[in-house]
Each structure stands twice: as structure tokens, then as C-alpha cells.
Amino acid sequence: MSFIRPLYVAAALVLIPGLFCADARASIAARLAEDSAVIQVGEHPLESDLIRAFYSERGFKAAWSGEARPRADKLLAQIQAVAAGEGLRPQAYVVPDINNADDRDLLISETLARFARDLSIGRVAPTRQVGGMGAEIRPKLDGTAILRELAAGRELAATLIPVQPAYAGYHRLKVALARYEKLAADGGWSVIPDGPSIKAGMEDARLPLVRKRLIVTGELAASQSQGNTLDAPLIEAVKRFQGRHGIDPDGAIGKQTLTALNISAEERVRQVAANLERWRWMPRRLDSTHIAVNLPAAHFELVREGRIDMAMRVVVGDIQHQTPTMATTMTSVVINPTWTVPPSIATKEILPKLRKDPGYLANNNMRILDAFDGDFEKSQGLGIDWSKYSKFPYRLRQKPGSDNALGQVKFNLDNGDDIYLHDTPKRQYFGRIFRALSHGCVRLERPTDLAKLLLPAQADKLDEWVLDDTTRTVKLDKPLTVYLMYMTAWSDEDGTVHFREDLYGHDSRLKTALKRRQQPPQPQVSQEPVKK
Template sequence: MLSSRPLLFSLTMGLAVLGWEAPSQAQSTAETQRRIEAAITAAPLADPALEGKALRDFYRGRQGQAAWSGDNAALAQALLAQIRAMATAQGLEPATYALPGGAGEVDSDVLISATLLRFGRDLAIGGVLPARNVGGFGAETRGEFDGARFLKALAEGKPLAEQMEAISPQYVGYIRLRDGLERARAIAAAGGWPTIPDGAKLVPGETDERVPLLRRRLIASGDLADGLAEGKIYDATLAEAVKRFQARHGLDPDATVGGKTLAHLNVPADARVRQITANLERWRWMPRSFGRHHVAVNIAAQQMEVVEDGSVAMVMRVVVGDTKHPTPSMNTTMSSVVLNPAWRVPTSIANKEILPKLRKDPNYLTSSKLQIVDYPEGSPESAGDGVDWNAIGKKFPYRLRQPPGPDNALGQLKFNLTDSDDIYMHDTPNRRAFSRSYRALSHGCVRLERPVELGELMLGARWQGKLAHDINANRSTRTLMLERTIPVYLMYWTAWADENGNLHFRDDLYGHDRRLMTALERARIPAQRPASGRS
């Protein structure tokens, strides 16, 4: 009988486990999961839909177990310290990742996860939606970030730096600008640069009391060598430094310090820091690859690059939309080129510009080679003869067309863009604009400095050296399909660093920087969370 007691005891205990402890564990797990769900719901998430799903997926993968207790408690504190230390270098605000107070163990665990997740999301796809009014491609184009995977890797002890490299933009443009941010912060921390008082233009060869200030200003930004701060004479060395500064800021490099150059010189260093961080945010909105063949337009710089097989094959100046008709940022494609295009006048231009001109000059259609397409070509009615333009209201009642020809607003070539809101690239008969530093002059479309060269490159080798002759020999309107569809990116960069590390800045043409900086400030405010009383 004694020998049977251990077996009987073990059977009894086994039944106890099956009958009582298993339900107790299930109840405990369900209760923990309920608490986790409640903590996620109450957590101060910047993007509740995206971050809430990532947190639920993360804890579901852990079967509802805490991530940052026990041996991982010290790891959590180290990670939180690391993200606050690393945020500044990425153009992020460390205070955003301050850990809110939790009311209990489960709450605290979820809040640690939410804080780490927020940092990962901000670094991977940005803290602000890429809306067009802040220079993005549109809010719906925001990229994807696997937050649950990011948290899982950190909870497993994988290095934060390794995970940051995996999720942050790897473009050379982002890395150069990020390095430029460090230098700009150092300048701002050292007191920035002096402000140069207003006055007469500073011209090479003259003497002026403000020249020593100009020297110190250019030394601070690296345009003039250190040790050249003395002297009131505007000498040749200083003139070259001013030219370098002007080139970096998109100004005519004439060495004359007039109103525009003076305004750029007097932008504070901390304002340049904020401008750089805004542009770093735009990099985080970009697709992870532009492709080895693409066209990239920098709207703010009014410049276009064509990349072939990963290298820049062509650079040209462009004209972009004026402040009333901004060229939208967009991610689109080019698939065809129109030779000798006709121009169908947009309704907005007919209403706001052509109708007022017709009221002053009834022959404006004829002098501008415009036709009313509602009437037969060449008929008096197609030229608007007999119409009392002063009797017409605010809306132009006809459709207008400008036939192909040397005076056509689209010039000899038009490059069609897919789903582009009637925005396209084209030639122009007005070539003088390309000699100007300020080229925000169009109604939104992109005018090209060298459209024939672009056309030959896009159409392939068989068109090299032949396109201009073909256009002039055959004046009919024709559409040629490209051999391959080319990605086209219209982007808004007001700050970047070149291959030598030199920082370049451009004016905020459309106010996108201003709106983005405001949105970033709102996003950087640490989320507050009232104590819930849960444990």
C-alpha cells in the first residue's frame, strides 16, 4: 500500500492541474490580454490606427506576455536612453520620446513599447503625413512600417542602430543632409553668424564698414577661409566667397551683395537648422527606391535631373508654377512624347486671364493664334468675331485651342505624365526665362530648358540627333510612345547637401516649409496621458 501512494498522489495532482490550474492560467492570460488591450486603447498614440495595430500584433505574438519586465527591464531603459540620444542626429525631437508615466505594470510595459514604436515610425515614414500642402506626394502615399517586427527585434536584444539602419532612408541625399544637420547645429550652438545691417549694395573693390561683418558671416558658414576676417576692403578673395554663397542659395553669382543676397545672409543659423529638419522629414516620405532610370524635378530649385543606370545623365533648368499656380509634388510616370502639340486652354485660364483681355481687345484671339473649337476652323466665329465679350459673365462660354506652331505655348514637345492633374512637361517659345535665377513663372506645368535633348534621351538611341529635324520636317501633331515607362518625381527640396558636403538652400516658394515646420512642432509635443489607476 505504501508503494502505491506516490502514484496515487501524482494522479491526484494531475487531475488537480487539469481540473483547476489550467482554467486559472487561461483566466490569467485572458485578464492580461484584456489589460493590454485597455492599455493600448488608453495610450497616447500619435497615430492610433497604425500604432494600435502594431502594438496589438506585437503583444499577440508574445501571447500577451510583458516585453520589458524581468531581464528586459534594464534593456528597456537602455533603449529609451538611446533613442533620445540618437533622435537629434536624425532631425527628430528627443522630447517627443519621453516616457509617459504608467499606473501599473501592464500600462508601463505598453507605454514603453508605444514610445519605442513612435520613434521607429517617425524615423521610417515620418511623423507628419506627406500631404501636398507640405511638399509631399499626397497623404495616401505614405509608406509602410512594420512596427510589430521592429518591436520584436528590439525585445529580442537586437541592436537599435542595426534596426535604425534597416528602417531609415538609405538615399545618399538623406545621409548627406543628415551630416549637414550636425554641422548646422554646431554653428547655431556656437552663436550662429552676425547680422549684416542694411545699406547700399556691397560691390567688389569698394570699402565699407560692414565688410568685416560680411567676412565673419561667410567664415561661419564655411564660404570664406578662417583667418580672413580683417579688412574693410571688398577684395577679390571675398568676392569669390560671396559667389560661392550665392551659388549655394540659388542666387545670381555676381558677387554684389544687394537686397536678395543680404536677406539670405541674414537668415539665422537656427532657422537653417529647422529648414534642414523639414527636408529630412520629406526624405522619410520617399519610396525606398527611385529606380535606376528616372526623372527628378526639384521644384524649389527649379531644376531637373535625368538618371540613367544610376548616374546623372542630364541636368537642366526648368520653369515651375508661380505662387498662385504651384506645381504639385507628385510621384508619376512618363510614357509618351507629343511632337508639335496643340494647346487646349484650361478653363481656369480662359476665365481668369483670356476673358478680361478680350473685353479690352476683341481681336486678342486672332493676335494670340487662339481658336474657339466649337466653330469650324478658320471661320469668323472661331476667332470670336461678333461676340460682345463685355456682355459675358465670369465664365468663358467656349473651348479654346492654340494650334501647333512656333508660337504655341507648349512649344514643339510635350511630355505626358500619368494621372498628373493636367500637369505635364513641355517646351516653350519663351526662352529668356531660363537665364533668370527665379523661374517660378508658369501655371503649374514644368517648362524645359532643353526639351529636344530630353526627348532624344527618352525615345532612345534611334532618335539621337534626329528629333529636331523630324519635328521641323513634319509639322503634324504626333504622339510617340516611349520604349519603357519612366518614373518621374516632382519633389520640393529647399535644403540639400552636395557631394562635397556643402549645404544648399532655396526659398520656400509655396510656403510648404512653413506649414511643415508647424506640423512638425505639433507632432513633436510629447503625448500626455492621465493616470488610469489600472495595474
């Protein structure tokens, strides 16, 4: 009866998978029963709530083992390919080849869910220190639902399309990323030595390097590769480069232009990747009517129904008084505002001026509040020995008027930082390329025009109101969303890529944070669960 033995073997082979499944379920259930906010697989922490929810729905059945192993390998290969094009690091989504099938199943689930999260809402928390506007505006992501769909056989692309950023700006920047990655892979460009400024008509031994540099990024035609003179074609190419980088387009090669020319292709790739991360922090869609201010570019846009209705230059906070990033709302417009001077400005700027000129307050329409009510002269700072004060001791307010620090129109924003948009008597600042010159608030180039657009019912009265110096506060019919953003790289519709300096150091901190998040899990010698 030799034929019986093969049947016993066949029967055994049929039964083993069921036993394995039961053992795997028990093993995964026991693994997830650990009372910890984080499940530790070797040195790799897993988000326990998400993983527990996913496997609990499945009755703790493995999702990526046995017959599902080829699909898991395919998905892992796909996310690494997708990651490369999204400014994410493929090596961050490598699952170590470990022997414990249950641990590997958990790691695959965590990697797939983490990739979906990173693509949808970013890897780094969107704090102000890295140019974010706060976690509360980010879209929500159901990681368990993502895993459920992938485990059920849904294609990766179909699963990810609804959760990735849909903004045109994001997708244009992805094209720019691919372009600069190719430039970097092809060797980028040579460093141009430091030296004196080069102006029109001058000869300089460095200009052949400048020509090659501008040919690589498309500002100069390849036919213009020769010559040691800053001639007309090269001047125009330099101006195009300067325009893309927020530099005064004078056609001369000074220190600022040379510094921008020498930033490597690899560094531009990192800059673009950092700004792609900021797009992931944005809400799934912006309000149809909103204001967006890009702080590094010192640029304002009013968008209504997806159309830019107004654009203007702005002045933003200087390095010591940085304008904070935020998503907030505009609630009202103040015509002829008063200005209550912040204590820091009163102490650091006005007090030294009073020591030299006791009439400074009177000459600038300022008066002291809550003191000297019966003494008009002292309320204007006259007759006071300011030399004995190291800190300004009173509250100070400037009256409405054309010389008021807030100008004649102020736009109130709902925030705890005392930040708002406003007019300014210092109109000359808008003619400058570098406009990080304020104490933190955003100064507008065309405040009255903006007020007329936002207050159509009062538009015909605004010019008259501005002239009579009476302070009026007019509420908007509906609060208007305002985004104070930090974007140092973006791409136009025609593919022109723009870069700006990292004004407040947010790029530097973000790139450091992103680098810390790139380490993939490492295989462990022991595959036993780690007890905490």
C-alpha cells in the same frame, strides 16, 4: 526548527514572480481587450492594432518589465541618442516614469515602435501641403516585427538599418544637420543691419559683420576678417554664398542676399530637419531610370542606372499657380502639340486682351472650338463684342507651331492635375535665377534633346518632325517614373550645403506640423485605465 522559516521565505520568493507574471498577463490582456481603435494610457493614445498584435503573439506577457527592465532602459537611451542625429527630437521618445508596470510596458512598446516608424517613413503625413508626394509611395513598415526583434534581444542598430532611408542624399544631409547644430550651439552669427545695397568697391560699416558671417559658414578665409570695403576676396565669398542659396551670383550684397545671410543657424537646423523628413517619405528605392524635378531649385535630372544622363534648368509654377508635388509616370511624347487653353487662363488673361485687340486669337494661331463652324472669322474671335462677357464663353485651342504655348514638344504625365513637362517659346526665362513663372506645368530648357534620349528609335526623325508642324504622339516603350519633389536643403558629395527659399510655403507648414508632434507623454496622477 528555526531553519524552516528561511526556507518558507525562499519558497515564497520563488513563487511570487510567477504570480506577478500571471497577474501581469491578465492585466495586459484585459487592457488590450478594450474595444477601441486607440488604447489610452493616461493622456497618451497608443495604436491599438500594433500593440495588440505584439502582445497577443507573446501570450500577453510583459516585454519590458522585471529582468527586461534594464534592456528597455538601454533601448530608450539609445533611441534618444539616435534621434538627435537623425533630425528627430529626442524628447519625443521619453517614457514617463509611472508606477503602473503594465502601463509602462505598453508605453515602452509604443515608443519603440513609434521611433522606428518616424525614422523609417516619417512623422507627418506626406501631403502636398507640406511638400509630400503622397502616402502611397512610402515604404511599408511592420512595427510588430520591429518590437518582436527588439524584445528577442536584437541590437537596435541591426534592427533599424534595414528600415531607415539608405539614400546618399539623406546621409549627406545628416552630416549637414550636425554641422549646423554645432554652429547654432556655438552661437551662430550676428544679425547684419538692414541698409542700402553694397556693391564692388563700396565701403560700409556693416562689412565686418558680413565677413564674420561668411567666415562662420566657410565662404571666406579667417584671414579676411578685417575691412570695411567690398574687395575682391569678399566679392568671391559673397558669390559662393549666393551660389549655395540660389541667388544671382553678382557679388553684391542686396536685399535678397542680406535676407539669406540673416537667417539664423537655428532656423537652418529646422530647415534641414524638415528636408530629412521628406527623404523618409521616399520609396525604399527609386526606379533605376527616372526623372526628378526639384521645384524650389527649378532643376531637372534624368537618371538612368544610377547615373545622371541629363540635367537642365526648368521653369515651375508661380506662387498663384503652384506645381504640385507628385510621383507619376510619363507615358508618351507629343511632337508639335496643340494647346487647349484652360478656362481660367482664357478668362483672366485672354479675354482682357481680346477687348483691346479683337485680332488677338488670329495673331496667336488660336481658334474657338465647338462654335461658329461656318463662320471662320468669328471662330477667330473677330466680329464678337467681347466687352459683354465677364467669363470666356467658349473652348479655345492654339494650333501647333513655334509660338504655341507648349512649344514643339510635350511630355504627357499620368495625373489628374493636367500637369506635364513641355517646351516653351519663352526661352529667355531659362536665363533667370528665379524661375517660378509658369501656370503650373514644368517648362524644359532642352526638350528636344530629352525626347531624343527617350525615343532612340525615332531620334533621327525628330528634327524633321518638329519642322513640319504635324502633331504626332509617340508612346514610350515603357512608362518612365517622374518625381516632382520639394527639397529646400541638400548637400553635395563634397559637403557643400545648399538652401532654397520656401517657394510655396510647404516648409513652413511642415515645420509647424513637426512641432505639434514633439510632445512626449506626460506622467499621470492616476494610473488606472481610462475608459472611453
